[in-house]
Amino acid sequence: MKIEKPAVVETALALLDEVGSDGLTMRALAKALNVQAPTLYWHFPSKQDLLDQMANALIAPVAGIIDADAAPDEVLRSLAVELRKALLSRRDGARIYAGTFVMGENVLNVAEIALSALLRKGLDERTATDAMFNLVYFVLGFTIEEQGFSSRWGSKADASVEPSDLTKIDSSRFPALAQSLDTVLAWDFDSRFELGIRTFLRGLG
Amino acid sequence: MKIEKPAVVETALALLDEVGSDGLTMRALAKALNVQAPTLYWHFPSKQDLLDQMANALIAPVAGIIDADAAPDEVLRSLAVELRKALLSRRDGARIYAGTFVMGENVLNVAEIALSALLRKGLDERTATDAMFNLVYFVLGFTIEEQGFSSRWGSKADASVEPSDLTKIDSSRFPALAQSLDTVLAWDFDSRFELGIRTFLRGLG
DNA sequence: AGACCATGCCTAACGGTGTTAGAGAGTCAA
DNA sequence: TTGACTCTCTAACACCGTTAGGCATGGTCT
Numbered sequence A, B: 001m002k003i004e005k006p007a008v009v010e011t012a013l014a015l016l017d018e019v020g021s022d023g024l025t026m027r028a029l030a031k032a033l034n035v036q037a038p039t040l041y042w043h044f045p046s047k048q049d050l051l052d053q054m055a056n057a058l059i060a061p062v063a064g065i066i067d068a069d070a071a072p073d074e075v076l077r078s079l080a081v082e083l084r085k086a087l088l089s090r091r092d093g094a095r096i097y098a099g100t101f102v103m104g105e106n107v108l109n110v111a112e113i114a115l116s117a118l119l120r121k122g123l124d125e126r127t128a129t130d131a132m133f134n135l136v137y138f139v140l141g142f143t144i145e146e147q148g149f150s151s152r153w154g155s156k157a158d159a160s161v162e163p164s165d166l167t168k169i170d171s172s173r174f175p176a177l178a179q180s181l182d183t184v185l186a187w188d189f190d191s192r193f194e195l196g197i198r199t200f201l202r203g204l205g
Numbered sequence C: 001a002g003a004c005c006a007t008g009c010c011t012a013a014c015g016g017t018g019t020t021a022g023a024g025a026g027t028c029a030a
Numbered sequence D: 001t002t003g004a005c006t007c008t009c010t011a012a013c014a015c016c017g018t019t020a021g022g023c024a025t026g027g028t029c030t
Helices: A006-023 A026-031 A037-043 A048-057 A060-065 A072-088 A092-097 A105-122 A125-153 A175-179 A180-185 A189-202 B004-021 B027-030 B035-041 B045-056 B060-065 B072-088 B094-098 B103-121 B127-154 B175-178 B181-186 B189-204
Strands: none
Touching: A006 A026, A006 A037, A006 A048, A006 A092, A026 A037, A026 B181, A037 B004, A048 A060, A048 A092, A048 A105, A060 A072, A060 A125, A072 A092, A072 A105, A072 A125, A072 A189, A092 A125, A092 B094, A092 B127, A105 A125, A105 B035, A105 B175, A125 A189, A125 B094, A125 B127, A125 B181, A175 A180, A175 B103, A180 B127, A189 B127, B004 B027, B004 B035, B004 B045, B004 B094, B027 B035, B027 B045, B027 B189, B045 B060, B045 B103, B060 B103, B072 B103, B072 B127, B072 B189, B094 B189, B103 B127, B127 B189, B175 B181
């Protein structure tokens, strides 16, 4: 049975959800496709190439969802939200994406939308471009750490997770941390992200 | 000859600079220490544990450099700058760091400095904590992409690097990108980072 | 002194990885 | 019928993290 390139990428993403990025091996993917591992190398020159295409597919839905005609700040906000959502949609999605450096169709679409919104805000071309990249960098860094957190301590069903023995930090050496311990331990990524985006947009003026 | 734990970590970081994170294998590290690979497992329970300690060592210098008594914005700015510098100080440093999730001494020091500066700015405890994390996330995401870029296209000595065929993007489909092409191709990470930090601080008010 | 035991290194090997070489079915055109 | 092209196969290579178990060394206890 012939295997199709897009179907391979889709199966790889599905497999990623099951086994995580460490378990995503060429042999495991081949087995999911009822094929032997070397066969994949007829369709993809290397595993990295496959990962690149997975990353590209991961953010494919983002651009289409955005209403590019909305107010600039709303465009940028929803773009960030959808980008994070896309990366979170698959286990280790952000890490997979960060490992690639694809300037593919989908990335260009996202970049174009963000950039034109920033230009509409009145920013000069140079500032808008840098801001566009910075926004993406923030979403990426945020989501990587979010997924890294939940993959290390998310397995514990306990709602009040306690990485290391963070609860007993020395309040004399780390007074500010001790004071904010409740917020730290809450790990409310949703509202933290929202604050980040709000801060960013407010900072752009 | 006995090998010392901190010396192993230091050698590992030096080796990382030479061979990159892909080449950083237990066998290669062992050879650099004039030792056989399994010997490392007497000192470290796993490679991940070694990587954790490398990440911890990577950001060790950061906290000490900061003048915690300076104006809050200056503290936050220099903290971000030094954090980025520390991650950039070794090849693939940011990627190594992002792969760990250590709540070690050094991280707590950095967090404490940032947090108390944010509280001094007048932010409430909840907002300050989230902002502290967001700042770290931005620096991390930024630096990961910066190093990812230079590791894929930095080898070319050519100053005007051209990832893929970015130069010939369709200006009718991506007008904003085409307009800002000069800035995109300049890849001036230093000033882009500075803008990012400025935006962030301005957004916090 | 002799027995013990933890330390720190070694060799050998296991199961797994990405990847390559090369053979062989199936299909379609000349 | 022949030949080329497409796609998958088996076998294997070099390398990976890691474990099992042995062999010196040196200090401690009886």
